[in-house]
Amino acid sequence: MHLPEDDGYTLRTMCEGSVEAFELFYERYAPLVMKVALRVLHDRMEAEDVCHDVFLEVLRRGSSYDPQRGSVSSWLAILTRSRCLDRLRKTRRLVQSEQVEPAAELAALTEELVLSRLRKDALVDSLQSLPANQRTAVIGSYYGSQTHRELSTEWNMPLGTVKSLIRYGLNHLRKQMEKRGWAAESDAPRKEVHK
Structure with missing residues (x-):
């Protein structure tokens, strides 16, 4: 089958399969699309990707081409430029988000370190305020x-007394x-009960 030189007819026939x-x-328009893409993107691989995207879009939306609004070459040039700008915007957003994420991570890490230090300082102060035997x-x-039993043996003290000192000490510590603004559930020391 030989196709006429009418671009509109070729486009319609192509969209029909x-x-x-x-x-x-x-063959007619790939050089034009590639030229526009290269001029906007300045990167051959990116331009080839855009060229591929443009021809896929033409296959999907080619039937919406209106010859009253301009030539096929103008329509393709505008479509190509638009796809290139979309790609540049997307790349710019990715670069910006990659630059923001490390800064956000650093800020979160710094905040966590500061909170951890403040928590430790509060815990040390709280321990110092306990009666000596509880501390x-x-x-x-x-x-x-x-273990509680090891402390009982080391201090030559009944096991029940050691457990009471620890329990009272933890209550006072909490x-x-x-008082210092820290929730006891997350800041008090945790350990399995030793028998």
Whole structure:
């Protein structure tokens, strides 16, 4: 089948599924589309991607081409330029988000470090305000990693007394942390109960 030189006819025939019409249309307009894309993008691979996208869009929307609004070449040039600008905007957004994310991560990390330091300072102050025997029991149990039984043996003290000192110490520690503005549930030391 030989197609006439009428671009509108070639476009319509191509959109109706003619492989020959597509090949002819591509042969005629690929150089134009590529030239426009290269001029806007200044990158051959990106321009080739846009060229591919443009011809796929022409296949999908070619039937909407209106010859009253301009030539096929003008329509393709505008379509190509538009796709190139879309691609540039998308690339710019990606670059900006990549630059913002590390800054946001750094800010979150810095905030977490500051909060952690403030929490530790509040915990140290709260521990210092405990009666000496309760402070020793809490520190020995939670920070010395000793079992209640080991503390009882080391201090030559009944096991029940050691457990009471730890329990009272933790209650007072929680109250001290609350006075300093820290929720006891997230800041008090945690350890399994040792029998």
